[in-house]
Amino acid sequence: MIISVYSIAIAFSLIFLAVIVELVRKNRLQERYSLLWLFFGLTLLILSSTPLFIEKIAVLLDVKYAPSVLFLFGMVFLIIYSLNITVIFSKQAQKITRLNQEIALLKEKLNQEKSEQ
Amino acid sequence: MEKQKVLVIIPAYNEEKSIGAVISAIKEQNGIDVVVINDGSKDCTGKVAANHGARVISLPFNLGIGGAMQTGYMFARDNNYDVAVQVDADGQHNPLYVSRIIEKLNETGCDMVIGSRYVEETSYKSSAARRVGMVFFSWLVFVLTGLRVKDTTSGFRAVNRRVIEYFSESYPVDYPEVDVLVRLHKKGFKVCEEPVEMHERQGGKSSITPLKSIYYMVKVSIALLINSLRSGEIS
Numbered sequence: 001m002i003i004s005v006y007s008i009a010i011a012f013s014l015i016f017l018a019v020i021v022e023l024v025r026k027n028r029l030q031e032r033y034s035l036l037w038l039f040f041g042l043t044l045l046i047l048s049s050t051p052l053f054i055e056k057i058a059v060l061l062d063v064k065y066a067p068s069v070l071f072l073f074g075m076v077f078l079i080i081y082s083l084n085i086t087v088i089f090s091k092q093a094q095k096i097t098r099l100n101q102e103i104a105l106l107k108e109k110l111n112q113e114k115s116e117q
Numbered sequence: 118m119e120k121q122k123v124l125v126i127i128p129a130y131n132e133e134k135s136i137g138a139v140i141s142a143i144k145e146q147n148g149i150d151v152v153v154i155n156d157g158s159k160d161c162t163g164k165v166a167a168n169h170g171a172r173v174i175s176l177p178f179n180l181g182i183g184g185a186m187q188t189g190y191m192f193a194r195d196n197n198y199d200v201a202v203q204v205d206a207d208g209q210h211n212p213l214y215v216s217r218i219i220e221k222l223n224e225t226g227c228d229m230v231i232g233s234r235y236v237e238e239t240s241y242k243s244s245a246a247r248r249v250g251m252v253f254f255s256w257l258v259f260v261l262t263g264l265r266v267k268d269t270t271s272g273f274r275a276v277n278r279r280v281i282e283y284f285s286e287s288y289p290v291d292y293p294e295v296d297v298l299v300r301l302h303k304k305g306f307k308v309c310e311e312p313v314e315m316h317e318r319q320g321g322k323s324s325i326t327p328l329k330s331i332y333y334m335v336k337v338s339i340a341l342l343i344n345s346l347r348s349g350e351i352s
Contacts, residue, residue, distance in 0.1 A: 095289070100176055101188045104154075105195065108174045 009048030017041040036084065040077050047073065086092040123219060124198040125148045126189030128182055129206035130156040135164045139204065142212035149215065152192055153206070156185040160208075187288035194285040202275040210273040214313040218275040221311045228280050228306035231266065232273035232313035246327070253272060253293050257338060262302040263347045266310060270294045273313060273325040280306060295337050298345045 020037045023029035029037075047054055047070060058066035125143050140151050153166040157179030159295055167173045174188055186203060193201040200219055204210050210232065218230045253270040272294055276284070283304060289296040301308055 007198070051217045054224065074217055100180055101184065101191060103172045104176045104188055104193060107174065109194075 005046045005070070006051050007053075008071055009044060009067075013041050014047035015049060017045065033088075036081055043073070043077075044070070057077075119147065119285055121199045121219075121223075122197060123200045123202065124189075124193045124196070125132055125149055125151045125202045125204055125215060126154065126186065126193065127151065127166075127171070127204050127206050128154045128156055128185035128189065129158060129162050129166065130179065130185075130202040131158045131160045131163045132206035133158070133160040134259070135208040136206045136272050137165050137169045139206060139208050139210075140166060140171045141213065143204065143215060144170055146216055148290065152189055154185040154189050154192075156180055156182075177263060181291050183288055183290040183293045186293060187284060190284040190288065193281045198281065199278050200275060201281050203272060205272050205303075207299035209224075209315050210240075211316060213243065213312045214273070214311075215275075217313070218273070218311050221309065222275045222277060225309055226307070229274055229301060229308045231268060231271050231278045231310045232275075233266075233268035233271055234313070234315050244328065250330065253334065254337070257341055258295065258298050259343060264298065264302055264308060266298060266308065269298060270312065289290050292333055292340070296340050296344065299341050303344070303347070 017038065020029070020041060022032055024034045025084060051066070054069050055065075055066045061069070063069055063072075082103050127136065127139065136153065138166060140153070143149055144153050151171040153163070153171045153173045154167065155163040155173055155175040157176050163173050163175050168304055174184060176188065180188075189203065190201060200222060202215055202219065204212065204215065218232050222228070222230045251268065251270065255265075255267055258264055258266050258269050280301070283301075283306070284297075288298070289300070298308060
């Protein structure tokens with residue numbers, strides 16, 4: 001029996017969605033960061049369960065091997081998501097810097113007050 | 118007129134050899150407070166600085182020059198200083214010029230005065246590569262802002278209260294010296310230069326290696342170009 005790439009993709013996206021939901025449920029992934037992943041899982045599920053749709057896109061894009069549209073989709077998503085992650089941790093780096101500075105200033109103030117007493 | 122409150126900010130990372138002398142020399146000029154931002158040093162920089170009578174703010178971990186410098190400006194803001202002067206910890210800047218650049222700040226109404234190596238011929242000697250970099254940045258700053266600044270990377274600077282407040286809110290993360298000039302210009306602040314003598318560094322080692330200086334040039338240039346794309350609002 002030949003297992004088509006579509007059925008693998010369907011199985012994969014179902015397991016993937018379950019893992020995402022489980023991670024959110026256990027508070028190991030915040031809701032706001034889960035949204036893009038859920039979107040990815042759902043889109044993959046829809047694309048792989050309706051091969052006709054994929055094949056139409058493949059014809060439109062002049063792609064010879066239709067399932068490679070799935071790979072294209074996956075890759076574009078990964079690029080966008082990595083960008084998203086660097087934006088998120090730039091923001092966090094900024095906040096960590098601020099915290100570092102505020103703690104240092106507070107520590108100095110405390111020491112100063114202690115030595116004045 | 119009430120006496121001006123002046124703060125010298127010295128960001129320091131592993132500068133225990135040179136920082137003591139720098140602080141002492143500044144302290145000899147009356148009425149100037151010194152704060153050292155100890156940027157996660159692994160040596161005794163903090164202790165040495167405190168022993169020489171500086172107030173020491175120790176960052177929990179290393180932030181790099183931008184974050185450290187900004188901490189100094191936040192300190193100046195919170196403690197109501199009128200003027201802040203940033204001085205390198207390595208002894209390159211002759212502390213005798215601290216009062217000179219403050220005077221210039223007060224007389225001219227500039228918002229920032231840069232203590233500059235190249236406005237007049239001073240005894241400072243620098244490598245050819247370094248000079249190329251200097252000329253390039255001067256040119257880039259001129260193209261972007263129309264400002265003629267000869268020593269764009271000098272870390273010897275005095276600023277007034279308005280700039281202290283601005284820097285407390287917003288300061289570039291790394292390689293801030295050149296970046297700041299474009300930002301200040303965009304915000305409508307006035308930047309001036311005053312010739313000063315500089316020494317070779319007295320201890321420790323420069324953070325800039327050949328490979329790093331290429332990275333430095335590219336990064337600063339990109340930062341400058343993107344900065345000038347920002348419309349007025351720089352946060």
